Amino acid sequence: MLKRYLFAPGPTAVPPEILLELAKPVLHHREAQFIEALTEVRDGLKYLFQTSSEVIILSASGTGAMEAAVANLLSAGERALVVAGGKFGERWAEICQAYHIEVIRLDLPWGAAVNPADVQATLERDPAIRAVFVQACETSTGAAHDVRALGEIVKAYPDTVLVVDGVSALGAMDLPMDAWGLDAVLVGSQKAMMLPPGLAFIALSEKAWQRAAQATLPRYYFDLQKIRKDLEQNDHPYTLPTPLVVALGEALRWIRAEGLAQVFKRHRRLAEATRAAMRALGLSLLAEEAPSDSLTVVRVPEGIEGARIPKLFWDHFHITIVGGQDQLRGKVFRLAHMGYVDTFDVLTMVSAVEFVLERLGYPLQWGAGVRAAQEVLARPLD
């Protein structure tokens, strides 16, 4: 018997009920049943993004949506500020450079969250900055940047937009786009949305749509204005993965039924339980200062070869977790608790941490992590 557990920060586990939607006969993108599904999905996405703007649907990974943000909001030679505190912050810089955007970097130690005052100071010093690129949650480090504070700051600059990569945040942590004045928020389907990879989404504020109308970087497949025009007619210029859109409809119904407020509370509690468990085991978190609620990134204890941790998770328990990337390779392991995750999933991953670390010679008291998690999880959700 092989029972799998997928606790990676994307792709994440998908409920069997939603997977079965994918096995239904393929709908044509212009038949009535699909148009009905798309209408409902457009509405559900606005709920999820907490916006009144149209949420643009792309057949792409999250990186495609990141590129769409750059290509639609900037013109060649313009200047952008990139919060670089992990692999995905670096990705913003790389995309900007590919498009000949002048990048001003705000470098952080990996694991740290940006100090909003530093962004403000940079914007004050350099009025030519036209966009600020940041992650709501930096998936490589588990740090949550204070995008709410950044929204407040960037709002004061009429010619500058705040672009938020919400890939591992949206649907797990509160990210009310309109209320916080975020100019662009994007996400991929395979994180907190309980879907397989294959769709990406991006919504723009009115300020951002105005920039898009003027920005001259080349784009075609990712031309958001063209897609918006079609979506508003329940159409799309390119063939969408229709089964995934149908499954998305089901996932959005689940999210609505639970209610966003409840979804965020659930993730908060799962995260708090995981953090409490790791601390109870004497482990320390990489993003101690501003940990995200969607994944917990744990430092590999001294004397243990980091790469062995995910390997043992798989070899002994068929649990997929991942280690660190780039400069964090071998130094951390990452436990994702976003999307289709409940109390017992967290207890599973915590007890597996105990099993694996014990096997690697780490001194621990059986059940110390699980007990700490239970104490948090036993508290009522409200």
Add this chain to the structure above:
Amino acid sequence: MLKRYLFAPGPTAVPPEILLELAKPVLHHREAQFIEALTEVRDGLKYLFQTSSEVIILSASGTGAMEAAVANLLSAGERALVVAGGKFGERWAEICQAYHIEVIRLDLPWGAAVNPADVQATLERDPAIRAVFVQACETSTGAAHDVRALGEIVKAYPDTVLVVDGVSALGAMDLPMDAWGLDAVLVGSQKAMMLPPGLAFIALSEKAWQRAAQATLPRYYFDLQKIRKDLEQNDHPYTLPTPLVVALGEALRWIRAEGLAQVFKRHRRLAEATRAAMRALGLSLLAEEAPSDSLTVVRVPEGIEGARIPKLFWDHFHITIVGGQDQLRGKVFRLAHMGYVDTFDVLTMVSAVEFVLERLGYPLQWGAGVRAAQEVLARPLD
């Protein structure tokens, strides 16, 4: 009871056995089982493309792969020749223009196939042309361009590449990339490959890879060199839709088991049967001169409102077919017979044409189309 038939030129019907692959638990893109699937898929794609080059896998629609071709093979201000004989020829021109490529158009009446001598003459006249963009099958008109002859011609120009949109041809018609000297061939998953939309593929010749190394148009998500480097390690820089890749593995096994030669013969016969049926009903084909084997585009008979044909197909029989696009709106209807299509599917679509046209007042003899199709389909495949 609602029994659906999907005879649109994409998305096309997917076998239930392949749909069920999509309902299996999501694999992580770096776990052994997925890497094994990807290894097999890479090999199967080379078989399908009839190439020894790496076939690049993109999470995108076919248009994404078209954009990848432009962005990886050209530099700003360079000149390209576009064969414009339908909606997708126009799309090549639009993408080139979005990237500030100077477009030389070879305009054709919609439904015509390009005369290779015209391409040769244009290349001779204009040595600055760096790429020729064409469709193997123009999905909007059903015309098949003679890309084999174009391969012969472009081969003589060391600084010019031939880029073939194989979206509704690859897997239905013989398109041996290496043997015919095609420099780039691309396709989407939702046509002859028996898969839902969500994946696109593009392969480059050695000549094209050399151009890609020098071409300077901006690209990031579609940077084919970067993706190739990772794919060669059974990795990918961006999260692939893992369930679709697993399903692709199954589809490629089906194609291999049938054998490409047999697959092409099957499509040829289904197409011949459809064409014979339409002629027997007194209807005429738009692409009379060089009809493709993947879809048949039929002129709407005089006196009949074209838009009513697909509508009646759906309303009475739950069959999805599509009409014409842009300048062909209301003037044609399109019957696709690519991918998961057999003898009885063709008889179904032909008899539905009879039912629908009769209802619209078109004079016909019951069964005349079906009989003509049967006569073709009764012939042995070899």
